[in-house]
Amino acid sequence: MRLLRLVSEYIRLYLGLGVLGAICLSWTPLALLAYPLLSPRAGRRLGRWVIGAGFRIYLGFLTLTGACRFDLRALDELAGQGPMILAPNHPCLLDALMIVSRLPDVACIMKAALIRNVFLGAGARLARYIRNEPILAMVRSAIDDLRAGQQLLIFPEGTRSSALPVGPFQKGLALIASRAGVPVQTLFIETDSAYLSKGWPLFRRPAMPIHYRVRLGRRFDPPSDCERFTAELQAYFVAELATRPPLPRHSA
Template identity: 30%
Template sequence: MARKANPTPPSSWLNRSWRVVATGGLFALFGVGGLLLSCVWFNLLRLLVRDSARRHQLTQDSIRHSFRVFLAACRFFGVLDYAFEHEERLQEDAGCLVIANHPSLLDYVLLASRMPRCDCIVKQALLRNVFVRGVIKAAGYLANAESERLLEQCRQRLASGGTILIFPEGTRTTPGTTLTLQRGAANIAIRSQCPIRLVQIHCEPPMLTKQGKWYNIPATKPQFRVTVLDKIDTRTFMREDDVSPARAARRLTQHLTDALQSDSINNEK
């Protein structure tokens, strides 16, 4: 077994205090930026660009560049650091599901900042959030509503060359627990016969987890590592002697769980 590296010593009291203040300021900026994009820029696009597909792409380009600026600010002010491995693979994923584990609130921001197109599936409740609902509607994101309707929307989006990002855990990972994936992502992949791109996200020490508040700053500056793994051909999970989509989805879900859990374990060694 590989030996763990020596742990980084805790930051000074002054450094941790600064990171609390900077984190609060940056997330306030994130919320205000979302409102400005929704109320000003996206409304201008709606007036100036009549073609809906072109407007959605311009909206997603704006989101991607905004997220890059936000992450660069987080790095500049010492709140966190991040690195991507094989991010160029995301340029090859038109008509593909991108599936990732979900350790932090920033996972979507990290991936959407690098994906040329990101057709995200969001919770229906977010459409009532004043800070993000305008962004969701302008970008053409898919609301997680009725399953059959969502499945058909995903099929159409993938067939048109879209790239759908899904976190199949359904919520952020609880640190130290076994990875558990829901079957929704596998069902979409099997029934759409689309490939899957796996992405492993690792954050050490954990930050912005499901249980943690934004002001619960880790003792050391968090380091995010985003590894873009190989693509999976979902057609191989439909065997000639067993063509049931439900059983194929179960096998695929187990395969995805093993792959993401294996990489997660390797990252901790």
């Protein structure tokens, strides 16, 4: 039985990675063609809709195979609530996928290297996702999207958590929220596995199924003091994540 479970988990791992790669690559040539043909507004709407749909299909596949279980219902409350910054913790590589699968019409700040990535780059450019560098251009683009009524996804740590419960927070989120005059809605991503956390090899097998849950936290008003707000936000995340019990492990 243990050998069968081991083989099953490896099959689900590689199938999951293959399906994600196939979804991204199948959209890449179409996104490349659409980018010069569509207006920025039309391209953004189409690009974000397709990315959201693709991620929903991918998470549905992980659920169907028994690799993962997702509870993302809390995110549905944010649809149509107007411009705000969505600020989640960042335990693993699946975090943005989970959020965008339920809230596709959000602006995302991405690492510049991912914008150039063969799997993600063409779709991200069509969707008008925002490069994280240069910093001033990133801030201006983020403010423009918020003032146009969009919601903006920013991970306060800037990368996956380098320490538990969270790593150091960056000041960019506070600066954007202050200049755009929008609130900051905190999100807490909880899991019972370290799968795809910082330092986890892509092809290392986790115990399955992995459980993920997203819950809403406090909504902060636009900050007036960016440095103080960044420290307050990090302290809030540490208190929330350190005192709440982790998701219990479940058997398949």
